[in-house]
Every structure is written in C-alpha cells, then in structure tokens.
Amino acid sequence: MAKYLERNTTSGQVTEITGLVTSAGGADAGKIAQLDGAGRFDTSLMPVGLGADTFTSTASGALSAGDLVYITGTGLIARASGAAAGNAAHGFVLAASATSAAATMYFEGRNTAVTALTPGTRYYLADATAGALTATPVSGAGKLHQFVGRAVTATSLDFEADDAILLA
Secondary structure (H helix, E strand, O other): OEEEEEEOOOOOOOOEOOOOOOOOOHEEEHOOOOOOOOOOOOOOHHOOOOOOOOOEEEEEOEEOOEEEEEOOOOOOHHHHHHOOOOOOOEEEEOOOOOOEEEEEEEEEEEEEEOOOOOOOOOEEEEOOOOOEEOOOOOOOOOOOOOOEEEEEEEOOEEEOOOOOOOOO
16 A cells, blocks of 8 residues: 655644545545556546446346446346347446446446457357357347457457347
C-alpha cells in the first residue's frame, strides 16, 4: 500500500495517509491515487469517457465470468445464444453474477475470463451453450451466425462483435 505524509495546514500536525484505490467522486478531490492489485488505476479514478465501455444492470439469470451477453428488452443482462433469433451478443462479463444480482457488461475490449482458445482463431457465438464461444460457425435454419472476435492468447479474446445473421 502506498502511503504519504500530509500536513494539516491549521494545526501543523503531520499524518500518514494511504492512497486511494477507488474514488467516491468529488469528496475525494485533491487526494493521491494508487494502483490496484493488478498494477492499474481503477476506472473510478479516471475522467469520464476514459476507461472501459461498460453497462451495469441486473443479471436475468446466473452469469459466469467470460459469458457473452446481451441486454434484454427490459434492460437486464442475459446470456447470449446463437440458438434463437434475438439473443445476439452485445458484450461480455468478466465476473460471475447470481440471478438478480448486479452485473457489469463490457461492450468491447479483451475478454480475459475465457479458456482453451487457440491464438489467431476466429470465434463465434455458440448455439449449443448460451453465453459460450465456438470456433465453428453456427449453421441451421432459425439460428444466429455472429462473429464475436479473435483469440489473442489461450485465455484472451479480442471482442469485436459483428452483426448477427438470422440463418434461413
């Protein structure tokens, strides 16, 4: 933990202060920030518009870290699926969430909560398992074909969702 010394301008007393890992907003103005356990600044410390493009809402069902998700018509976050029309992936989650709990969806960037990928391979929204990826394009009438990104490493997908195509 990063610490610094702060002198009270009225009393002259010096106090040891711990740097902030997250910000509560204006109440933390003028305080010194520190990096988190991953060696990065928390997005709450960044200016508006700088940082991950996210949406936080309620999970409509249990979500696992790495799931591909979409926003329902009522604003909930649910697992995307290529098995039926209307469930195309809008993003992904990096942390698991229980049903009716808060979930944070990422619209773009690296999905680092996936495993067993082949670097350089194109991945698609799966039809067999909701929220999953597949290296094989989906086929079959009434299913959704959607490219969702390319593997960078065995545990990292560069999420770049394309439009979903409803197959005839």
